[in-house]
Amino acid sequence: MRRLLRSISFAALACMPLAAGLNAAAEAGDCRPDAIERLRASAPEGFAIYQAIKDKTFFLGWISCGEAQLGLPTAVHESVHYITAELDTFPLVQGGQLKRPHEVSAFFAPQLIAGKFKANDFVTTYLRPGSASSSTDFLYLLDELNAYTHDLNTAVNLSHPRAPIEAGDEVDHRDGLAALMAFVALYAERAEQSEPATWSGLLEPRVAKTVSELWGRAEKVMASSCGIPNFGTEDKSLIRQFCQSRPQAALQKILGRAPVCPTACLKSTPVAALEGQPLVDPTPTGSLRRNPATNPARPF
């Protein structure tokens, strides 16, 4: 399932300077050559997925010229699924790959944790029966965790250095990875509490290593996104859920280390905005701007 874009910035796209290597297709209104160049220049790990997929038409089919990021995070996400199915491996952010551990398909059905979450599109799609294989098969929950890690990583990379974010570019990039991290964490919690066969399976070295590698990358990418404001709408409640003590304790046993809660993503004022604010107002008004949200920016 894909995020819903809450606003589409046609104006921003129309004003976007085209790459120097503009070819006839781009001149004819096809943004795909420019999109691939932007991916190569700004999001090399997403570009690596474009390079890895044999069926370039599949990747290019997800590009959407009307979207602020041209649909590139979606194209990367869906292509990660494609590569995963074709090669029976998880391609990893920052390179490398892991064989899919098919033994996890015998674990309890992820739909049993659906009731732990308040209703949202991610729960409906990934945990309720009838939409996706992940509701009955933990292997596909891992598949989505990895796809959303690539998805958010691409979105973060495409946002720099234009950060914090351009007007009209408010999208839900962080929600998907927050949801999948919450699903995996609460799945581990339930396994430890009441599903002994799955719990011992999760602690098997090959499975534990796979979960650890995927979780570790998800954790880093999530943390890297925290400074970008307006990058999620449901992310905070989902992050709070997987940062609770019981899922964290279960994860710790699988990872062999304490998971790192992305606390910076929970702050009401984005980190990047705070870092960008001078503590002392450079204009001589005599006031400290302790809370930029209640103190409108001055035109200096």
Ligand SMILES: [Zn+2]
């Ligand atoms: Zn997916």
